[in-house]
Amino acid sequence: MRIQGVATILAMVFTSGAVCAAPVDGSVRPNSRSGPDSEVSRSAVSLVSMVAPHNSLRPIPRPAAASTAAVVVPIATQTGFDNWIKEFRARAIQKGISADVFDSALSGTRYDPDIIKRDRNQSEFTKTIWDYLDSAASDARVRNGKDALHKHADLLDRIEARYNVDKDVVVAIWGLESAYGTFRGSNPVIGSLATLAYDSRRGAFFEGQLIEALRILQSGDVSAPNFTGSWAGAMGHTQFIPTSYQSLAVDFTGDGKRDIWSDDPADALASTANYLAKNGWVKGAPWGVEVSLPRGFDYTLANRDIRKLPSDWATLGVTSLDGKPVPDHGVTSVLLPAGAKGAAFLIFKNFDVIETYNTADAYVIGVGHLSDRITGGGAIQSNWPREDRALSFDERMEMQRRLTAKGFDTQKIDGKIGPLTINAVRMFQTSIGDIPDGYASLNILKKLK
Structure with a gap:
């Protein structure tokens, strides 16, 4: 089950799909998520997009778009926007939105070209995974997370008991989505979604989000003045997008409203726990464990589709950093987010659960690692290839074109580094005698040239 948030949205935008944020893009996951497609959803990317709210650390893979040095925003006018609203009104009413609610919510709404520019520019806001994790x-953020865990201990204990979801991961999502509630977004949700729905690039997706946003207003869960969120329409402490909110938000306080916007984070945090629970969270199990790979490791085994019990990986020399087998909490796969030169992880089912909130590997690792740190865990021990830089969107497109031209078909030329591109990189690396870790680095692009 996927929902979305800003991230979601954007993802869903990005097409991801999470509960929050689309289910959290605010998300376009829940997170919102219309969810990113499979090429992005399982990526071991080192590039991540940063989306609103401004201080949110939700990375969302950018959807396919024209690769240009300068972003060109289609000409749009307020008159055209007003005409679109008139056309949309009939569709909204047909879907159960009252005429009064529609007219009140959309009256005086202005087309916001800045939102479209931010949407178009997302692919340029990229970081390497190590830079992202340095911030995440x-x-x-760790100190503030510990403070939040202590300040809201009673609430978090009750949420954990009801939903059977570890409270530290709920707090970590809160920390990455809105800096523990300090940056929830101040954009009018209706205006943001109307602007994005009018924009034809992903109009159908955002029109669906706008319908659900109007339904939220109609239900009385939030008043129009308080109905705010990120520029992409993700809402509240943990950045749910409207569809994710409708599916998974809960009234934990019992006041008759699912109020994720309030200064009181109870409903928002409980909704996040409910989201994770509905997506299969396994309480007490890790999201992942940093591991040591043996000399001569077969890097073709670092594939999300190859799953083994940690004890079976141990027979192949894959152990925790202290040399001991990782406990058997369930089947795992080996993840190399920065290739053979970076940290390696055995990832469990809970990794997949966090991924429904935001499909970017960097985000999932960020949430998991932050949750570990705020409960006393240490920093990631392995080195990262910090001499590398992130590939630009144009460079990722060029890499895919060159791989395909050499017979290593990526199946898509979309600038997204996911399983298809990773496999193509592996085949190319094998052909030239490199370690087949699938890491789409600048060095690989240079060798392709």
């Missing part, structure tokens, strides 16, 4: 699990 910074000393300040």
Whole structure:
């Protein structure tokens, strides 16, 4: 089950799909998520997109778009926007939105070209995974997470007991989505979604989000003045997108409203726990464990589709950093988010659950690692290839074109580094005698040239 948030949205946008944020893009996951397609959803990418709210650390893979040095936003006018609203009104009413609610919510709404520019520019806001994690699990974010865990201990204990979801992961999502509630977004949700729905690139997706946003207003869960969120329409402490909110938000306080916007984070945090629970969270099990790979490791085994019990990986020399087998909490796969030169992880089912919130590997690792840190765990021990830089969107497109031209078909030329491109990189690496870790680095692009 996927929902979305800003991230979601954007993902869903990105087409991801999570509960929050589309289910959290605010998400376009829940997170919103219309969810990213399979090429993105299982990526071991080192590039991640940063989306609203401004201080959110939700990385969302950018949807396919024209590769241009300068972003060109289609000409749109307020008159055209007003005409679209008139046409949309009939569709909304047909879907159960009252005329009064529609007219009140959309009256005076202005087309916001800045939102479209931000949407178009997302692919340029990229970081390497190590830069992303430096921020996601910074000393300040860890410290504030510990404070939040202590301040809201009673609430979090009750949420954990009801939904059987570890409270530290709920707090970690809160920390990455809105810096523990301090940056929830101040854009009018209706205006943001109307602008994005009017934009034809992903109009159908956002029109669906707008319908659900109007339904939220109609239900009385939130008043129009308080109905705010990110520029992409993700809402509340943990950035649910409207569809994710409708599916998984809960009234934990019992006041008759699912209020994820309030200064009181109870409903928002409980909704996040409910989201994770509905997606299969296994309480007490890790999201992943940093591991040591043996000399001569077969890097073709670092594939999300190859799953083994940790004890079976141990027979192949894959152990925790202390040399001991990782406990058997369930089947795992080996993840190399930065290739053979970076940290390696055995990832469990809970990795997949967090991924429904946001499909970017960097985000999932960020949430998992932050949750570990705020409960006393240490920093990631392995080195990262910090001499590398992130590939630009144009460079990722070029890599896919060159791989395909050499017979290593990526099946898509979309600038998304997911399983298809990773497998093509592996085949190319094998053909030239490199370690087949599938890491789509600048060095690989240079060798392709």
